[in-house]
Amino acid sequence: MAGASDSPLVLLHRPPSLDFMDEILSRNFRILNTNNSSEPLPIFLSRHASSARAFVVVGRFFVTAEILSYLPSLQLLVCGSVGVDHVDLAECKRRRVVVTNARNAFSDDVADCAVGLLISVLRRIPAGDRFIRSGDWEKSGEFRLGSKVSGKRVGILGFGSIGSFVAKRLEGFDCVISYNSRSEKPSVPYRYYSDILSLAANNDVLVLCCSLTEQTHHIVNREVMESLGKDGVIINVGRGKLIDEKEMVKCLADGVIGGAGLDVFENEPAVPEELFGLENVVLSPHSGVATQGSLDNVAEITLANLKAFFSNRPLLSPVRLD
Numbered sequence: 001m002a003g004a005s006d007s008p009l010v011l012l013h014r015p016p017s018l019d020f021m022d023e024i025l026s027r028n029f030r031i032l033n034t035n036n037s038s039e040p041l042p043i044f045l046s047r048h049a050s051s052a053r054a055f056v057v058v059g060r061f062f063v064t065a066e067i068l069s070y071l072p073s074l075q076l077l078v079c080g081s082v083g084v085d086h087v088d089l090a091e092c093k094r095r096r097v098v099v100t101n102a103r104n105a106f107s108d109d110v111a112d113c114a115v116g117l118l119i120s121v122l123r124r125i126p127a128g129d130r131f132i133r134s135g136d137w138e139k140s141g142e143f144r145l146g147s148k149v150s151g152k153r154v155g156i157l158g159f160g161s162i163g164s165f166v167a168k169r170l171e172g173f174d175c176v177i178s179y180n181s182r183s184e185k186p187s188v189p190y191r192y193y194s195d196i197l198s199l200a201a202n203n204d205v206l207v208l209c210c211s212l213t214e215q216t217h218h219i220v221n222r223e224v225m226e227s228l229g230k231d232g233v234i235i236n237v238g239r240g241k242l243i244d245e246k247e248m249v250k251c252l253a254d255g256v257i258g259g260a261g262l263d264v265f266e267n268e269p270a271v272p273e274e275l276f277g278l279e280n281v282v283l284s285p286h287s288g289v290a291t292q293g294s295l296d297n298v299a300e301i302t303l304a305n306l307k308a309f310f311s312n313r314p315l316l317s318p319v320r321l322d
Helices: 022-026 041-048 065-069 089-094 107-123 125-133 136-140 161-171 196-201 222-228 245-254 292-310
Strands: 009-013 030-033 054-057 076-079 098-100 153-157 176-180 205-208 233-236 259-262 281-283
Touching: 009 022, 022 030, 022 292, 041 065, 054 292, 065 089, 076 292, 089 098, 107 125, 107 161, 107 205, 107 233, 107 259, 107 281, 107 292, 125 136, 153 161, 153 196, 161 176, 176 196, 196 222, 222 245, 245 259
Parallel strands: 009 030, 009 054, 054 076, 076 098, 153 176, 153 205, 205 233, 233 259, 259 281
Antiparallel strands: none
């Protein structure tokens, strides 16, 4: 525990390796870090966290109704992620616990990752790297052609900050951009499709940037992939469960779609082994957000939300609970 003795108690749960905000939080609050105890988490929470008014969660820790039941004084849940599908929002609403997320902290880096995956799939950069390292270039000298990036028709599913940043970057490649989101955005200059099937049918590439909800779970199913077509490419920097992963594996293997660049998966860190041998797939270990710049941004917005809450000022990134 650290910070001024009269400052609010803030509970922190994070993966052991992600200590990037420990110091900045400790300078401002009394921090109760779950990593500092060998006790099972439920016992630790029930013994030490009953007076915690704020809970900072880093990573994909599931904040369930059971976890919340150990925190009777909790008023604020601060998520160090943009997505909140790992949080029981209904229980938070019932208990009147306010929730915040990381807002735009990751947007630049995730957009960069999406474009990097797209270029890597179309130009077959990882496959080329393997081709050289294996000695096949020296043996045969023949490497299969890639596909042009410039001018591609790119449909973006989810047009929040990440989707808009992806579009901005792809304008530099003269790509034709269109999008689908919960509603049309009058200020956006790109074509809007009201349904995912139309978006897929009229584009060469689908970039998935939307949140995971009940409505978007497996939104990219076999019908969508068939609409995208045999030369189509899927880039996923959103959540793994946006795609029916089993059907995607079949579609990639059978040539129903042309390729995929995946930073997220349905059951991380497990990845379907069938993907490992496919030359038209580029895999990334959910690292789109993994830069020091992103971590600094997360620490900054986390601290700002905590300070705002304990000063009765408006939160920077509240999450709607309805």
